[in-house]
Amino acid sequence: MAAPKSWSRDRLTDDQAAAIMKAVGYKPLEPYPNSRAPWRCRCTECGEISTPRVINARMGRGCRACSRRQMLAARRxxxxxxxxxxxxxxxxxxxxxxxxxxxxxxxxxxxCGKTRVIRVNSARTRGLSCSACLGDRSADAA
Ligand SMILES: [Zn+2]
Ligand SMILES: [Zn+2]
Incomplete structure (x- = not known):
């Protein structure tokens, strides 16, 4: 059995289309329209409902809310x-x-092993040092 000559972009079976969506984390919520039409799906990761297209999912594009979150997490x-x-x-x-x-x-x-509460913002402008340690060296810095 030869595979169909062109496994054309728009000739996916429902199962094939659903598998593509699943690969990028989507669960389809309605019957497969076609590969270029918005398809209501729920993100299995965050639960966000969106309308991705199969052609985009095929390029590995998944949930936008998740990728935004991943980006923010990476930045953090x-x-x-x-x-x-x-x-x-x-x-x-x-x-x-x-x-x-x-x-x-x-x-x-x-x-000196003392705990200190540091605010990085102000420590950046004012400099950061331990007053207890400084006090050991000089008489009293404060
Ligand atoms: Zn998501
Ligand atoms: Zn110290």
Whole structure:
């Protein structure tokens, strides 16, 4: 049995079309229209309902809400890595996950072991150092 000569873009069976959608995380909510028509699907990841097209899903394009979330998550991870490096360079060790530049962040001074709440935003402009450690060296910095 030879395969059909052109497994044409618009000649997918319902099952084939559904499999393509499933591969990028969609669950179809209505019968397959055709590969170029918007097809109501639910994202199995986040539950968002959208109307992707099979031709786009075939190129690996999945849920937009999910890809936006992944992008934001990746950005958060990158920002956290930068912040970690920043406080570590100043002699601190983060005690919790980076909460964002403006939020209080519990860290520990590796010099004296005291915990300190650091706000990365203001630490960036004012500089970051442990007053307890500074106090040990000079008389009193504050
Ligand atoms: Zn999604
Ligand atoms: Zn210290």
């Amino acid at each position: 991870v990158a920002a956290a890595a930068v912040a970690d490096a920043f406080v570590q360079a100043a002699g601190f060790e983060p005690l919790e996950l980076y909460p964002g530049a403006a939020a209080p962040w519990l860290c520990r001074c590796t010099g």
